[in-house]
Amino acid sequence: GAVVSQHPSWVICKSGTSVKIECRSLDFQATTMFWYRQFPKQSLMLMATSNEGSKATYEQGVEKDKFLINHASLTLSTLTVTSAHPEDSSFYICSAPLLGANVLTFGAGSRLTVL
Amino acid sequence: DAKTTQPPSMDCAEGRAANLPCNHSTISGNEYVYWYRQIHSQGPQYIIHGLKNNETNEMASLIITEDRKSSTLILPHATLRDTAVYYCIVNGGGADGLTFGKGTHLIIQP
Numbered sequence: 001g002a003v004v005s006q007h008p009s010w011v012i013c014k015s016g017t018s019v020k021i022e023c024r025s026l027d028f029q030a031t032t033m034f035w036y037r038q039f040p041k042q043s044l045m046l047m048a049t050s051n052e053g054s055k056a057t058y059e060q061g062v063e064k065d066k067f068l069i070n071h072a073s074l075t076l077s078t079l080t081v082t083s084a085h086p087e088d089s090s091f092y093i094c095s096a097p098l099l100g101a102n103v104l105t106f107g108a109g110s111r112l113t114v115l
Numbered sequence: 116d117a118k119t120t121q122p123p124s125m126d127c128a129e130g131r132a133a134n135l136p137c138n139h140s141t142i143s144g145n146e147y148v149y150w151y152r153q154i155h156s157q158g159p160q161y162i163i164h165g166l167k168n169n170e171t172n173e174m175a176s177l178i179i180t181e182d183r184k185s186s187t188l189i190l191p192h193a194t195l196r197d198t199a200v201y202y203c204i205v206n207g208g209g210a211d212g213l214t215f216g217k218g219t220h221l222i223i224q225p
Contacts, residue, residue: 006158034212043202044159044215093158095212102147102208106158 002098006107020080021110023094029074030096038091050077084114119203124220133190137203140184147208150188152199193223
C-alpha cells in the first residue's frame with residue numbers, strides 16, 4: 001500500500017536553531033502534501049499545503065517565514081522550523097493524497113522538542 | 116468542510132463490536148464521510164470512507180443514514196490494539212487537506 005515516510009521521527013534541538021523535517025512518498029507521486037501540527041492532548045491542526053514546484057499555501061495564523069516548506073520533487077516535501085523556540089515543540093505530521101483514491105496517507109510523525 | 120460531532124470517549128469490551136457514532140447534519144451532497152484513527156504518538160491511519168451507501172472493508176463497516184446526517188463506524192470484534200482516537204471527518208474528497216475535530220477516544224477493556 002501507499003507509504004509516507006517522515007524523518008527524523010524525533011529531534012531535540014536548542015532554542016534558536018533550525019530544524020528540517022522530511023516527508024517522502026515512497027511508492028507514489030504526490031504533487032500535494034499536507035503538514036499538520038499536534039500539541040499534547042489536542043487534535044491535528046492543518047498548517048500548510050505543500051505544492052510541488054510552487055509556493056506552499058499556509059493556514060491562517062501560521063507564519064510562513066517561520067515554517068519554511070519546500071516541495072522540490074514529486075516525492076519529497078520538507079518543513080523547516082526556523083529559529084525554533086520551546087513553544088514550537090510539537091508533533092509534526094505530513095500526509096499525501098493517494099491519487100484516484102480520495103484518501104490521505106499519513107506519515108508516522110516527527111516529534112520536535114526545543115530546549 | 117461540514118462540522119462533525121462525536122462523543123469524547125467510549126469504552127468497549129474486548130471481542131465485542133464497537134459502534135462509534137458521528138453526527139454531520141450539515142453535510143453537503145458531494146461530501147464524503149471519512150474515518151481515521153490515531154493510536155497514541157503515531158500518525159493517523161485511514162479506516163474507511165463512504166458517500167451514501169454503507170461500506171465494509173477488512174477493518175470496519177460504515178453505516179450512513181439515508182438522510183446522510185449521521186453515520187456509525189463499526190469495529191466488529193474489537194481488540195486491545197483498537198484503542199485509539201477515532202476521527203469522523205466530512206470532506207469533498209480529492210486533494211483536500213482534512214480538518215480534524217476532537218474525535219472519540221475509544222478504550223477497549225480486557
